[in-house]
Amino acid sequence: MRIDCPLCGSRDRREFYYQGDAVALTRPAPDAGEAAWDDYVHLRDNPAGPTRELWHHEAGCSAWLEVTRDTVSHAISDVTLAAGKATA
Secondary structure (H helix, E strand, O other): OEEEEOOOEEEEHHHOEEEEEOOOOOOOOOOOOHHHHHHHHHOOOOOOOEEEEEEEOOOOOOOEEEEEEEOOOOOEEEEEEOOOOOOO
């Protein structure tokens, strides 16, 4: 798989480090209880199809990227710099 870094151009996936979904998570209140915290820490959606993900160009320019990738085919449809986007 190749990722088109907006700063460096097309690079092999091995130059990047996957950081997870690029969706904001709602952090539970400190007193929310064990079940709410367990869900927050351990449970994530695993959709088949297009997803937004955060990738770090670790072996390149060190940019944080938001990658839109189809989890079935691994086809990448969009790559943008994640700078200035809120993540939680």
